[in-house]
Amino acid sequence: MAKSVKVYSTPTCPWCLRVKGFLKENNIEFKNFDVAVDSGAADEMVKISGQMGVPVLDIEGEIIVGFDKEKIKQSLNL
Amino acid sequence: MQIYDLIIIGAGPAGITASIYAARKKLNFLVISLNIGGQAAWSGDIENYTGYQFITGPDLAQKFEEHIRKYGIELKENEAVLALKKSGETIFVKTNKADYQARCVIIASGKKSKELAVPGENEFKNHGLTYCATCDGPLFSGRDVAVIGGGNSALDAALQLIKIARFIYIVNSADQLLGDMVMRQKIEEAGNVKILNNSQVLAVLGDKFVKAIKIKYGGIEKELAVSGVFVEIGLFPNSEFVEGVEKNQKKEIVVNLHNQTNIPGIFAAGDVTDVPEKQIIIAAGEGSKAALSVFRYLAKTRFSG
Numbered sequence: 001m002a003k004s005v006k007v008y009s010t011p012t013c014p015w016c017l018r019v020k021g022f023l024k025e026n027n028i029e030f031k032n033f034d035v036a037v038d039s040g041a042a043d044e045m046v047k048i049s050g051q052m053g054v055p056v057l058d059i060e061g062e063i064i065v066g067f068d069k070e071k072i073k074q075s076l077n078l
Numbered sequence: 079m080q081i082y083d084l085i086i087i088g089a090g091p092a093g094i095t096a097s098i099y100a101a102r103k104k105l106n107f108l109v110i111s112l113n114i115g116g117q118a119a120w121s122g123d124i125e126n127y128t129g130y131q132f133i134t135g136p137d138l139a140q141k142f143e144e145h146i147r148k149y150g151i152e153l154k155e156n157e158a159v160l161a162l163k164k165s166g167e168t169i170f171v172k173t174n175k176a177d178y179q180a181r182c183v184i185i186a187s188g189k190k191s192k193e194l195a196v197p198g199e200n201e202f203k204n205h206g207l208t209y210c211a212t213c214d215g216p217l218f219s220g221r222d223v224a225v226i227g228g229g230n231s232a233l234d235a236a237l238q239l240i241k242i243a244r245f246i247y248i249v250n251s252a253d254q255l256l257g258d259m260v261m262r263q264k265i266e267e268a269g270n271v272k273i274l275n276n277s278q279v280l281a282v283l284g285d286k287f288v289k290a291i292k293i294k295y296g297g298i299e300k301e302l303a304v305s306g307v308f309v310e311i312g313l314f315p316n317s318e319f320v321e322g323v324e325k326n327q328k329k330e331i332v333v334n335l336h337n338q339t340n341i342p343g344i345f346a347a348g349d350v351t352d353v354p355e356k357q358i359i360i361a362a363g364e365g366s367k368a369a370l371s372v373f374r375y376l377a378k379t380r381f382s383g
Contacts, residue, residue: 013213014119014136021140036216036242052217052287053204065204067113070156 003076005030006058008045012036015067016055022069026078082108082180084372085171087159088316090116091358092348093186094142095365101149103373108180110154110173114146115139116188117313117349118358120210127359138358159187163321164341182375184368185323185331185339185346187316189356194226194309198282206288207307211235215308218243223306224291225249226279232310233257233265239308240268247302248273249293282307315350326352337368338375345372 005023007030009016023030033041035054049056049063057064059075072078084100086093089111100107113119121135130138146153154175161172162183171178191209193199199207208214211225215238223243225236228250234257239246248255248265253275255262265271277295282288290301315330317323324332324340331346333339333353339346347353347368348361 010213010216012216013210014115014139015213017136018119018139036219039219042217042219046217050286051204052206052214053208054213054217068156 002029003060005060005076007032008035008041008049008056008058009054010034010036013054019055019057019067019072022067022072026076028076079177079179081168082106082178083376084108084182084184084369085110085169085178085180086184086186087111087162087171088116088186088188088348088350089114089142089146089153089155090186090188090348091118091142091361092116092188092350092365092368093184094146095362096184096186096347096369097146097151097153097365098149099366099369100372101151103369105373105376108152108154108178109146110157110159110171110178112156112158114143114155118142120212121358124358126357159319161319161321162344164343167343169343181379182343182345182372184337184365184372185317185320185344185350186348186361186365186368187319187350188361189313189315189349191309192312192314194279194282194311196279196281198284199309202282202284202288202307205286206284206305207282207309209309211238211308211310214306215239215242218306220244221305222303223247223308224302224304225308225310227310227312228252228255228257228275229310229312230257230261231312232308233261235308235310236265236271237261240265240270243306244270246271247304249277249279249291249302250275251278252276313349313356317350320344328352336371337364338371343375345375 035042064071083105084107086109119139158174219242222245224247226249281292283290290303330352333351337345345368347364349356
């Protein structure tokens with residue numbers, strides 16, 4: 001079964017766009033949280049990642065900060 | 079160990095263009111880079127790259143990536159070069175993952191954000207301190223923040239934050255802001271900005287996240303309570319790993335018109351060099367020039383020796 005993927009991002013950050021583009025290219029479904037407007041999601045992101053930089057990915061509880069292609073590939077078996 | 083004809087360091091506009099030219103010349107080469115797109119990927123709207131009347135930085139970086147992928151180039155991503163040195167006829171490149179050897183290199187490692195070099199900076203990176211207002215700005219909605227710097231990039235950050243943060247301090251070391259007049263006016267008209275000229279950051283303070291910065295303003299040390307620090311004090315060339323190559327005062331690698339450095343076989347291109355004007359299109363052009371110079375150099379040294 002496909003893993004559940006959450007992306008915490010802002011609309012303007014280049015690496016957020018790259019992360020989302022990369023997931024789309026690989027046909028990975030994900031739920032995007034825009035932390036610029038959703039303050040609840042912003043708090044959640046800071047809590048789970050312990051830091052304030054975007055993007056953050058939550059792949060079934062595995063937290064990946066930034067566009068770390070290798071880690072994302074590993075986690076999703078790509 | 080395999081000896082490559084060429085190793086290209088960096089995959090921004092200069093490195094990618096050099097790669098495309100090297101691929102078309104059928105050189106045996108490798109590209110090593112931390113990321114693809116370089117600073118171009120961080121740009122906002124680009125309206126001066128010929129062929130595109132308008133394109134965003136991330137979109138142009140995406141186009142660059144598609145172009146380099148088309149040639150099936152050997153590309154080591156997420157790899158940082160730690161040392162580069164020529165010994166005999168061979169250039170040794172050491173990264174955080176492996177060692178490589180080549181007859182030529184093109185250094186196209188670009189620039190990175192300059193750091194404050196004060197206590198607390200490293201500790202609070204991504205814990206309230208950031209170098210990308212475009213990325214992380216929205217996380218500081220309703221909070222008090224400080225922008226460090228007084229040039230265009232600092233003003234650009236401040237203008238983005240005016241709509242997001244509650245209050246913004248601009249901590250500027252010069253006696254006035256240096257950015258464009260249009261931006262300065264907008265900032266001066268905003269009700270939630272205080273400009274502190276002639277001031278220096280001494281430390282970043284906090285616990286898990288930033289709580290304050292210590293500054294020196296008007297000869298007096300004081301603390302500003304802020305939860306965000308946006309460092310926008312300019313750029314610094316990624317040239318530290320290169321040994322023995324001539325650099326100018328700004329630590330940019332000195333190149334001639336053919337992109338050669340003072341060491342035969344070591345070439346450089348784009349923002350890491352002393353080329354006048356740092357522009358995407360100039361970096362791309364320099365990259366192509368460097369690759370063609372390498373091709374000529376290899377042809378010459380191969381048949382003369």
